[in-house]
Each structure stands twice: as C-alpha cells, then as structure tokens.
Amino acid sequence: MADLSTNFLGIKSPNPYWLASAPPTDKKINVLRAFEAGWGGVVWKTLGSQVKNVSSRYSAVNFNGTRVMGFNNIELISDRPLDINLREIKECLKEFPDRAMIVSLMADNDRKSWHELIKKVEDTGAHGLELNFGCPHGMTERGMGAAVGQDPEIARMVVEWVMEAATIPVITKLTPNVHSVVPTGKAVVEAGTNALSLINTIQSVTGIDLDTFVPNPYVAGKSVFGGYCGPAVKPIALKFLATISQNETTRKVPISGIGGISTWKDAAEFMLLGSTSVQVCTAAMKHGFRIIEDLCEGLSNWMDEKGFATIYDFIGKSVPTLTHWEDLDINYHHIAKIDQDKCIHCGLCYIACEDTSHQAINLEYGKPYNTYTVKDAECVGCNLCQLMCPVTGCITMEEHRVAPEYINWKDWQAKGLPLNDH
Amino acid sequence: MIQNNRLTKEQYGHNFSDIHPPFETKDAALVEANRCLFCYDAPCMKSCPTGIDVPKFIKQITTDNIKGSAHTIFQSNIMGAGCSKVCPVEKLCEGACVYNLMEEEPIPIAKLQRYATEKALYNKWQLFKRKEPAGKKVAIVGAGPAGLSCAHVLSREGIDVTIFEKESQGGGLMTYGIAAYKVTPQFCKDEVDYILSLGGIEIQYNKELGKHITLDELRNEYDAVYLAFGVGLARQLDIPGEELEGVEDAISFIYDIRSKGFDKVPVGDKVAVIGMGMTAIDAATQAKRLGAKEVTMLYRRTKDEMPCTQEELDIAMLDGCEITWLAAPKEILGKDGKVNALVASVMKLGEPDASGRRSPVATGETFTLEVDMVIKAAGQMPFEKLVSANGLQHKSGKISLNGNATTNLDGVFAGGDCVNGGKEVVDAVQAGKDGAAAIINYIF
Numbered sequence: 001m002a003d004l005s006t007n008f009l010g011i012k013s014p015n016p017y018w019l020a021s022a023p024p025t026d027k028k029i030n031v032l033r034a035f036e037a038g039w040g041g042v043v044w045k046t047l048g049s050q051v052k053n054v055s056s057r058y059s060a061v062n063f064n065g066t067r068v069m070g071f072n073n074i075e076l077i078s079d080r081p082l083d084i085n086l087r088e089i090k091e092c093l094k095e096f097p098d099r100a101m102i103v104s105l106m107a108d109n110d111r112k113s114w115h116e117l118i119k120k121v122e123d124t125g126a127h128g129l130e131l132n133f134g135c136p137h138g139m140t141e142r143g144m145g146a147a148v149g150q151d152p153e154i155a156r157m158v159v160e161w162v163m164e165a166a167t168i169p170v171i172t173k174l175t176p177n178v179h180s181v182v183p184t185g186k187a188v189v190e191a192g193t194n195a196l197s198l199i200n201t202i203q204s205v206t207g208i209d210l211d212t213f214v215p216n217p218y219v220a221g222k223s224v225f226g227g228y229c230g231p232a233v234k235p236i237a238l239k240f241l242a243t244i245s246q247n248e249t250t251r252k253v254p255i256s257g258i259g260g261i262s263t264w265k266d267a268a269e270f271m272l273l274g275s276t277s278v279q280v281c282t283a284a285m286k287h288g289f290r291i292i293e294d295l296c297e298g299l300s301n302w303m304d305e306k307g308f309a310t311i312y313d314f315i316g317k318s319v320p321t322l323t324h325w326e327d328l329d330i331n332y333h334h335i336a337k338i339d340q341d342k343c344i345h346c347g348l349c350y351i352a353c354e355d356t357s358h359q360a361i362n363l364e365y366g367k368p369y370n371t372y373t374v375k376d377a378e379c380v381g382c383n384l385c386q387l388m389c390p391v392t393g394c395i396t397m398e399e400h401r402v403a404p405e406y407i408n409w410k411d412w413q414a415k416g417l418p419l420n421d422h
Numbered sequence: 423m424i425q426n427n428r429l430t431k432e433q434y435g436h437n438f439s440d441i442h443p444p445f446e447t448k449d450a451a452l453v454e455a456n457r458c459l460f461c462y463d464a465p466c467m468k469s470c471p472t473g474i475d476v477p478k479f480i481k482q483i484t485t486d487n488i489k490g491s492a493h494t495i496f497q498s499n500i501m502g503a504g505c506s507k508v509c510p511v512e513k514l515c516e517g518a519c520v521y522n523l524m525e526e527e528p529i530p531i532a533k534l535q536r537y538a539t540e541k542a543l544y545n546k547w548q549l550f551k552r553k554e555p556a557g558k559k560v561a562i563v564g565a566g567p568a569g570l571s572c573a574h575v576l577s578r579e580g581i582d583v584t585i586f587e588k589e590s591q592g593g594g595l596m597t598y599g600i601a602a603y604k605v606t607p608q609f610c611k612d613e614v615d616y617i618l619s620l621g622g623i624e625i626q627y628n629k630e631l632g633k634h635i636t637l638d639e640l641r642n643e644y645d646a647v648y649l650a651f652g653v654g655l656a657r658q659l660d661i662p663g664e665e666l667e668g669v670e671d672a673i674s675f676i677y678d679i680r681s682k683g684f685d686k687v688p689v690g691d692k693v694a695v696i697g698m699g700m701t702a703i704d705a706a707t708q709a710k711r712l713g714a715k716e717v718t719m720l721y722r723r724t725k726d727e728m729p730c731t732q733e734e735l736d737i738a739m740l741d742g743c744e745i746t747w748l749a750a751p752k753e754i755l756g757k758d759g760k761v762n763a764l765v766a767s768v769m770k771l772g773e774p775d776a777s778g779r780r781s782p783v784a785t786g787e788t789f790t791l792e793v794d795m796v797i798k799a800a801g802q803m804p805f806e807k808l809v810s811a812n813g814l815q816h817k818s819g820k821i822s823l824n825g826n827a828t829t830n831l832d833g834v835f836a837g838g839d840c841v842n843g844g845k846e847v848v849d850a851v852q853a854g855k856d857g858a859a860a861i862i863n864y865i866f
Contacts, residue, residue, distance in 0.1 A: 064484070065456030344520040344521075344523040345461075345465060345520055346459050346461040346462070346464075347462030347464070348459065348460070348461065350462055363463070367468055368465035368469045369465055369518075390459050
C-alpha cells in the first residue's frame with residue numbers, strides 16, 4: 001500500500017488532499033466533518049475585512065444531462081466575525097492535530113492590516129497561510145483579490161509585507177484571470193513566498209435565463225461576473241500549472257494544485273505536472289466529503305501499480321514531456337485503425353472525419369449497418385475519430401513512422417523538405 | 423359459458439391500462455435521450471419504414487426543442503404518436519439501435535417519440551402550414567393510417583382532400599383493430615383530430631365504396647383517387663363447425679372491445695385462439711384480460727416461424743395464455759348449436775413453401791380441447807370482390823401497382839393493407855406518403 005503522506009514545507013498531512021478555501025471550509029462544523037471523512041487538510045475560507053454576501057450565489061453549467069460540469073460563484077470571503085473563525089480554527093486544530101490547517105487571508109491593502117491579521121491567525125496555531133490574490137469578484141472592486149494578483153508589482157509588495165510578519169509557511173494563490181501566471185508567480189517568489197497555489201476561479205458568465213434574459217446567478221433582476229471552477233476548468237488549470245513548473249524561478253517552490261480536481265486521476269495529473277498537494281472544492285460541494293475515500297484509494301492503487309512508494313516518486317514527472325511545438329518530431333506518424341469486431345456502426349468517426357477533417361474514412365453502405373474503414377493514405381493521424389468513438393479500444397492509433405530519425409520543424413525547414421504534403 | 427361483465431370496473435381498468443407507460447417526468451426522458459449517440463446514417467432511422475430522423479428528434483428533446491422534435495417525427499410520419507405505441511419497435515428502430523451491439527439496452531425510441539408527439543398532440547401545436555389553395559381535389563377511400571397520411575401530405579401542398587370512411591370514426595385498424603392496452607379509443611380520436619387540424623381534409627363517415635359511392639363517381643368528380651380501404655374479412659378456417667355460436671373473428675372481437683366497452687363484450691370460460699400474428703396475440707391477451715379462465719393459442723408451425731415478435735409472445739405468456747405449437751384446427755364440435763370443443767391436428771414441418779418457411783403437414787394425430795369459444799386470427803382477406811368489380815388489377819384481391827402507388831386505372835392510386843395484404847401501421851403511413859407523392863406528380 002503506497003504512502004500518501006505529504007510534507008508541504010513542513011506542513012504534514014496524511015494525504016495530499018486539502019479542501020480549498022471556499023464554503024466547505026468556512027465553519028468548524030464543516031471542517032470537522034471533512035476531517036472525520038479523512039481529508040488531509042483544509043485551507044480555511046479567506047479571512048479579512050467584514051463583508052456582506054448576496055442571495056443567490058451559485059450557478060452551474062450542465063452538459064448532456066450531467067450536472068455541474070462547471071460551477072460558478074459570486075460569494076465573497078468569509079462573512080462571519082473574525083474572532084469566531086479564529087476560535088473555531090483553534091478548536092479544529094485541537095481535535096485533529098494530524099491534519100494540515102492553512103488559513104486563507106485577504107487583508108485590506110496596507111502593511112498594517114496584513115501584519116495584524118497574520119499575527120491573529122498565527123496565534124491559533126495554524127500551520128500555514130495562503131494569500132488570496134485571486135478572488136475575481138466583489139473583492140477586486142475594493143483593490144483586493146485578483147486586483148492584487150493581476151499586477152505583479154502590487155503582488156510583490158504585499159508578499160514583502162507578509163513575509164515581514166509571517167513565521168509559518170506562506171503560500172501565494174494565483175489568479176488565472178491573466179494571460180500568464182508566470183509574471184506574478186515570479187514576482188511573489190522573488191518577494192519570498194514559500195510556495196504557490198493555483199488556480200483560483202476564472203471570471204465567467206455561466207448562462208442566461210432564456211425567459212427572463214438575465215444571466216445567472218440571479219440577484220433581483222441582475223447578475224455579475226462570477227468565478228468559474230469545477231471539471232470544466234481542469235485543462236486550463238493544468239496549463240497554468242505547467243507554466244509555473246517550467247519556469248526556473250517559480251519551480252523552486254512547492255505548488256498546491258487547484259482547478260476542477262474531482263477524481264484521483266485528476267489529482268495524479270496535477271501532481272505529475274508538479275503539485276505536491278492538491279486542493280478540491282467543487283467535487284466536494286457536489287458529492288459531499290465522502291469522495292475522499294476513492295480519492296485516496298484510487299491514487300494508492302495506481303501508485304502501487306506504477307511502483308511509486310511515496311508521492312515524491314512522481315511529482316513533476318510529466319513536466320519534461322511538455323515541450324515546444326517546434327521541438328516535436330515531424331517524422332512521427334500514426335494512423336487510425338477501426339476494430340471491426342468492436343465497431344457498433346454508429347458512424348460518428350465517419351461524419352467527424354468527412355465533415356470536419358480529412359475525408360479519411362470509407363463508408364460502405366449496409367442496411368441497417370454501414371461498414372467503416374480507414375483510408376490509410378488519407379489519414380493524418382489527428383485522433384478525431386478515436387476521440388468521437390463511443391467504444392473504448394475500437395479505434396486505435398497505430399504508429400507508422402515516416403522515417404526512423406527524429407527531425408523537428410526547424411531542421412525540416414532548414415533542409416528544405418517539402419511542406420503542404422497532405 | 424360465454425358471458426360479458428365478468429370483472430369489476432377496477433379490474434377492467436387495471437387489465438387494460440397502458441402497457442408501455444410514458445415517461446413520468448422530463449428528467450426521466452432526458453436520462454434516456456442523453457444516452458443517444460446521435461449516430462450518423464443511423465441504423466434506427468434506416469429501420470423505420472417511414473424513415474423518421476430518430477437521432478435528430480432525440481437530440482431535439484435534449485435541447486428543449488420539443489416542437490422541433492415533434493415536427494421532425496411528424497414530417498416523416500404524421501401518425502408518429504400512434505406508432506410510438508403500436509409499432510413492433512423491437513424488430514424496427516429499437517432492434518437496430520447500436521447499443522444492442524454493445525449488449526446494452528437500446529434507446530427507448532418509442533417512448534421518447536411518444537414523449538415529443540404527445541406534447542404536440544395535447545398542446546395542439548400546429549406544426550405544419552398549408553400552401554395556398556392549389557385548386558385541385560383528391561378523394562381518398564379509407565381514413566386509416568394510409569389514407570390519413572396521404573391526405574396530410576396532399577393538404578400541405580394546398581390540395582383539398584375528401585376522405586370517404588365506411589366506419590363512424592377515423593384511424594382504421596389503429597382505432598378498431600389494436601389491443602386497447604396499447605392505444606385507447608380516446609387517443610385514436612385525438613390523433614385523427616390532430617391530423618385534421620391542419621385543415622383542407624374533410625372526412626365523410628359511414629360512406630362505403632361500392633355501397634354509398636362508386637369509384638366512377640369519384641374518378642369523375644376528383645382530380646385523383648387514392649384507395650386505402652385496407653383488408654377486412656377474417657380468413658375462414660374452412661373446417662366443420664365454423665358456423666357454431668361461439669366462433670368469432672378476432673377483428674370483430676377486438677372491434678367490439680374498442681367500440682362497445684370492456685364490460686359489454688362477452689368472452690368464454692375456455693377460449694382457443696387460432697393464429698400467432700399480432701392480431702392473434704391482441705385477441706388472446708384481451709380475452710384473458712376480459713376474464714376468460716383459460717386461453718389457448720394454436721399455431722400450425724413452430725416458434726421459429728411465428729409472425730408475431732418475441733415481445734408480443736411474452737405479453738401473451740405473461741398473461742397466462744397457453745401456447746400450442748404445431749397444431750391446426752380440424753373441426754369445431756358443438757352442443758345445441760354452441761361450441762364445446764375444438765379438435766386439432768398435430769402438425770410437423772415439411773418442405774419450405776412459397777414464403778420460404780417450412781410448411782406444416784398433418785401427422786394424422788389429433789387432440790381435443792374443451793373450449794366454449796374459438797377466436798379466428800389466421801389473417802385477413804382482401805376485399806377481392808370490390809377490387810375486381812371496379813376493374814382493378816389484383817393478385818388474390820390485393821391491388822396490383824405499376825410502381826409509384828399507381829393502379830391500372832388512370833388517376834387511381836392505392837396503398838396500405840389493400841395493396842400489401844396487411845402490414846404494420848407504420849408501413850401504411852409510408853404507403854400514404856408514397857401515394858401522395860405519386861398523386862402530386864400526376865395532377866400538377
């Protein structure tokens with residue numbers, strides 16, 4: 001049985017799964033339930049100046065009958081009195097000393113406010129701090145949240161203030177509402193942050209009610225941009241994460257990965273791209289804390305299969321395989337193959353290729369079942385048919401190298417090899 | 423003893439309730455609709471005699487475009503609502519669904535089709551618009567599926583249609599010849615009304631060809647005539663005792679159930695049903711559901727040759743009907759003019775006949791069933807006299823076509839059961855469309 005225990009800058013947790021700073025970590029009652037269920041740690045919902053929330057707060061994107069492919073919120077930071085939050089953090093720490101307790105912070109935009117808030121939080125015995133530089137709604141208008149994270153110099157300044165006061169590890173949470181997370185990531189690492197976490201939510205409009213014409217979530221006939229999260233944002237989060245893992249400055253600090261993690265597979269992917277711990281919110285909000293069981297068991301079984309004794313055996317393992325386009329091997333070629341025994345004759349491969357790709361699939365008419373075969377010479381190996389096929393393993397991509405040697409685009413061009421050959 | 427009113431009102435209600443209940447909720451429909459893979463050149467669509475674009479109408483359910491969904495169905499099959507209840511989908515669309523090839527349950531296409539079409543029917547959505555009047559008029563004989571389907575297509579083209587129907591209600595065998603637990607009389611009426619709501623179609627009820635109107639009159643008064651009068655007479659068994667009281671024809675038995683009310687239809691204690699087609703099943707199951715104590719179905723061949731589907735056979739077996747394979751009626755015995763027994767020959771299969779099926783041959787062995795009622799469901803006979811009297815070319819009463827729904831008489835077209843001898847409702851609907859296309863081609 002693989003060892004899932006995690007040591008993040010000395011912050012220990014029995015597994016790499018932390019609940020992200022969000023409604024599930026806003027109160028003692030929730031956090032105790034999470035710890036009882038087996039979560040490795042929590043990032044307590046952001047503490048800061050007093051706010052007032054609105055009703056409603058959430059909206060979602062459903063897809064093909066599946067609910068909450070994407071999730072969106074316009075909730076602010078914790079709207080409970082600071083002293084109650086601090087007292088409850090202390091109580092949770094006492095009951096579950098083996099779990100990671102990180103507290104998310106968003107102080108008013110001055111040095112004194114940050115120093116005071118950090119002092120109060122450290123007094124609870126919390127293990128770490130996470131700086132909320134990412135909240136995309138409500139707080140930005142007050143010069144906080146994403147307003148800080150979007151400007152590397154402001155972020156650098158705030159981190160410098162924080163580091164003057166903090167005695168426990170500081171994780172800076174980055175906003176994805178930028179063209180690249182690297183400039184802010186670099187600035188805060190240079191300013192001394194001990195770690196990074198990403199991504200926060202992505203500004204969004206999830207949909208519009210076609211009867212009232214008002215976007216959701218609905219608040220008295222109006223709506224605002226919200227923060228988008230859930231499975232839909234995972235690919236975007238992985239991309240941002242990869243850029244942080246690739247940059248020589250930002251990759252020096254540990255990363256806590258966030259963004260649409262719902263299953264152990266998602267978690268493994270984040271870790272392969274450099275996350276030490278991972279944070280989960282939407283999946284727990286959809287299913288409850290019980291999902292931690294499979295998150296742990298699945299990851300552990302996969303690690304056993306792969307021969308990984310600890311999570312440190314594979315963190316960052318996939319980072320070197322992400323390269324630049326111009327370094328890809330032009331001589332690599334593969335061709336789709338349809339297994340006629342598995343084919344159910346749905347024609348989805350054919351119509352995708354015929355209408356939108358390379359007309360590389362042949363249709364032989366039958367009643368009621370047509371036969372579909374790949375025209376090898378026309379197939380560019382794009383994967384489209386395989387992606388559309390509803391039967392696992394029916395369409396496989398078979399390697400047919402153009403030539404044995406590696407050649408990239410730059411060399412190809414330099415040698416004057418033919419272009420537009422397809 | 424043959425008697426009516428055997429059950430309580432509640433028992434009748436239970437026995438004749440909808441055998442394929444609809445989706446209870448939109449969410450339930452969406453679970454199934456979202457399973458649909460949206461196949462290209464879909465096997466389900468190719469297996470539908472009317473060629474309904476099944477993936478499209480299911481997709482439209484998932485996008486909350488129910489009007490579009492109903493339009494997609496009705497465009498190909500104006501009786502799409504009724505067909506969703508009576509089609510043997512296990513051998514048509516659902517039987518071809520690619521999920522079968524994954525050993526998974528097929529998409530419940532009929533149930534989804536019912537979901538979309540009933541919404542259109544009961545909300546009275548008018549999804550078609552007639553073209554400007556074309557100044558042409560067509561007479562149709564028979565307001566069954568073929569006639570109504572033909573009429574709807576013609577009316578959409580701006581042609582005025584008059585249908586002559588010998589019964590007092592439209593719908594044909596849909597209204598009169600199908601088990602009541604599949605379609606209710608009220609539904610059949612609603613469906614006919616919905617079809618007529620397009621406008622431009624008038625039905626003259628209780629007008630029978632050869633009795634109240636003649637083909638010559640119609641040919642003189644109209645630009646074209648479409649014959650869709652179906653089949654009618656039950657095939658005779660031609661055995662001694664067929665005239666005894668208690669020997670009934672399945673079609674009139676079902677007709678009575680549909681038109682008189684469950685408690686008004688007498689049924690025996692012990693009933694024998696001859697035949698193993700869809701009508702035989704409908705007669706046997708309904709005899710049981712009316713309160714018959716024992717129902718035995720006799721078929722002269724084996725299960726491999728039976729004309730009904732496995733699904734239909736299952737209904738009969740679950741209703742407790744006895745099935746006797748390789749048994750042909752030889753003689754009906756009676757006492758005081760009433761049936762009291764059926765003598766049947768034990769058969770065996772011999773050489774293949776014209777239909778390609780092995781033909782049954784008597785072994786010489788017989789057995790006797792004590793019964794007080796015999797229902798004949800060994801097929802229906804075309805109206806051969808009517809057909810030949812009007813100079814129509816035919817094959818044993820079935821009107822012969824020269825391609826394109828055209829008969830040997832100029833301006834006279836035909837389709838449906840009167841041509842094919844008796845097939846499914848969905849086949850008749852397609853025949854009506856073909857007839858309309860031929861007529862439009864002829865008169866313009």
